[in-house]
Amino acid sequence: MNRLHATKDFWLAALRADGPALVDAVAETGPDRGVADLTDELTALLRWVRATVTRGVTDRPVPDAPAPDPAPRPEWPEALDALRREITGTIETLEALDPDFPAWNWAPQPKRAAFWQRRVAHEISLRRWDAESVAGRATPIETKLAADGVSEVLDTWLPAGRRQGPDDLRGVVQLVATDAAHEWFVRLRGPGIALLDTMTILDTDDHHARAKATGTASDLLLALMGRKRTDQLALAGDPRLVQALRTG
Structure with a gap:
C-alpha cells in the first residue's frame, strides 16, 4: 500500500x-x-x-x-x-x-x-x-481525492462494520489505481478485514492476491461505494472477493 x-x-x-x-x-x-x-x-x-x-x-x-x-x-x-x-x-x-x-x-x-x-x-x-x-x-472524482476515498473505505468504513458485501469469504484482494500510482492489499478473514502495508509489516501469510481489481481511482471508489458495478473494473481472480469490499 x-x-x-x-x-x-x-x-x-x-x-x-x-x-x-x-x-x-x-x-x-x-x-x-x-x-x-x-x-x-x-x-x-x-x-x-x-x-x-x-x-x-x-x-x-x-x-x-x-x-x-x-x-x-x-x-x-x-x-x-x-x-x-x-x-x-x-x-x-x-x-x-x-x-x-x-x-x-x-x-x-x-x-x-x-x-x-x-x-x-x-x-x-x-x-x-x-x-x-x-x-x-x-x-470523475479528482484522482488524489478518489485515492484517499478508497483508503477511507478500507481504513474507516469497513473496520467500522459498514460493509455491504458478503462476509463469509477469505482471501487477499489487490486494488490498483492506474492513474494514481497507488495500490492496496486487503485480507479478508470472513467477517474480519485487515488493510496490509506490505512495505512495513512482517507477516508469514502469503500476500499473493486471490483477486485483483484495476481501474482509475475514481472508478475504484465509485465501485466500492456502490455507484458502479465491480464488473466495470478490470478483474482477475475471484470477483466475489472484490464485491466483499463494497460499503455502498
Missing part, C-alpha cells in the same frame, strides 16, 4: 471545488428524480455535522427527540438555498477547526475533527457525482 498524505488543506480544497459543483448540478436537475431527497438528506447531514464537530468532546451525541410530526418539505427554491448555505457554513466550520480538535466519530479511530474534514470532503464529492449523474454529465 502506498502512503497517502491528505491534510486538512487538501480536504477543504476539495470541498470548495465539489460543493459549488454539487449545487450547480442539483439546481440544473430540479427537484425530480430523487434530487429533492438528496438535497434534504445532505442538508440535514451537514447541519448535524456542524453541531457535532464543534462540541469539543468525544462522547457520542445524544440523539434528538423525534419530532411529533415530520416537518413539511420546503419549497424547492428554499431547499436549494438551504443546501447552499449549509455547504458554505460547513466549509467555514471545518476550516476554523484544528484537525486535532476533539470530536466524536463513529469509526475505530482517534476522535478528532480531522475525521470530519475528510469525511465531509468525500461525502460531498460522491453526492456531486450522484447529482451530475442524474443530470447526465457525471465527471
